[in-house]
Amino acid sequence: MEAKLLSASSPPSFVVHVATKFSRPSFVLTSLTREFPVFKLQSVHASSNPIVSKTTKVRNSLIRQEDNIIFSLVERAQYCYNENTYDPEAFSMDGFHGSLVGRYTNSDEHPFFPDDLPDHVLPPSEYPQQKKEMMAIGNYISTAVCDTICLQALSKRIHYGKYVAECKYRASPYDYEAAIREQDRDRLMNLLMNLLTYPLVEESIKKRVEIKTMTYGQVVKDDVLKDDERDPVYRIKPSLVANIYGDWIMPLTKEVQVEYLLRRLDLDRLQGN
């Protein structure tokens, strides 16, 4: 039997600012053209109910993304905080403002196409060698690369809220429409989160993330096949990753869901649905 799955189309662009009730920085849900699509039903071979099918697909992606987030945090955890990575003044020089952190300035990184690299912001000889060891600068570069990969993984997971919201909206559009027309954030949040079950769902996600981190974040010993009574050693504290989910990822995803739905009917209009 031929069923329908949901895939993306490209309505015109606009920008959404999401402010959080916590003291996190605001961030931008960027232009619709590239990033904020409304799903269109497409004919593809898949299982019975298109909403259920899409929901399963979204759920599986969310679970799979947990692994990617844990991998990227484990990689980041090999470096210290390295405050200077985030301080534009750390290597201040007359007439220069910006970050000195650049890729392929580190001697253990090899570009595949060296001739295509952009020029250094500063010539290597002008790096402030007297002020900091080059080794330390190498660590700041690696730290920044890991941070970027972490942020991309977290951003993808948080913005997946729009797919989650679309699935929920499709499952019962009439429940949402009045709240959307009234632009009632609180009511939308209540509709999105079944308040009876949602805390349990969140706890089970945190538990799963913690268990996964115990697996993927453990230091594997050379003699792992032998019985070993020593406690496992983790590269990152498993409860810390669970708390990143509880304190950051899940609250921000909920806000993305609300922001998406607040504009959901406009998107239909723009597409002439």
Place this chain on the structure above:
Amino acid sequence: MEAKLLSASSPPSFVVHVATKFSRPSFVLTSLTREFPVFKLQSVHASSNPIVSKTTKVRNSLIRQEDNIIFSLVERAQYCYNENTYDPEAFSMDGFHGSLVGRYTNSDEHPFFPDDLPDHVLPPSEYPQQKKEMMAIGNYISTAVCDTICLQALSKRIHYGKYVAECKYRASPYDYEAAIREQDRDRLMNLLMNLLTYPLVEESIKKRVEIKTMTYGQVVKDDVLKDDERDPVYRIKPSLVANIYGDWIMPLTKEVQVEYLLRRLDLDRLQGN
């Protein structure tokens, strides 16, 4: 006690072509300025013998990079081969030659700074939607991103051969100098690889990589804390990763070591040592 560690300096640049005896493509060890440094001894606080200290550091980094390589291969393994990702003709269009694979054209990727993105190679509307589903193109993009991360991890590990070679050279420079002056690759290879023990070392690395992949590549079940008699499920075949080490990473690293040493005395001269 103050001891010395090794860190990088920047001699002038030249290019090294490495051809393999297997049917792999040649690759380029890029310019010395950024990528091919000779170590300089620097005064830092560290443990007793500088050679031993540096060798331990290099060894630890090699072991740590195994995790990164496994993580990146596990991530890649979530996608099929996706042949079209590598075929510049897959989406051929009149007057256009190149890859259509670009980042942030995929609807689940959000740029942090959308205004700073380079233009699409083709406007999104010109993507060959009739020919392939956009969903499939999204997978090709994700595949290419994973490939790039894998290649960077593999490249870093393979090029680390120069650090390994430098440590070996420093430990007994006189053993190597005659072979370098005679540009005798075979003798250098024999010196680098203690032929009595090296096969055992390689086997133990492959075994460790396979065991690590069993850990980091396993699918973690929700009920992992309960006793579960089912066989573990792996996202990637552990022996496959071990074979990538045996068939590709270790042979190529050895070639990097030989190529590095062949130029080792030139580098001393260029630096006036």
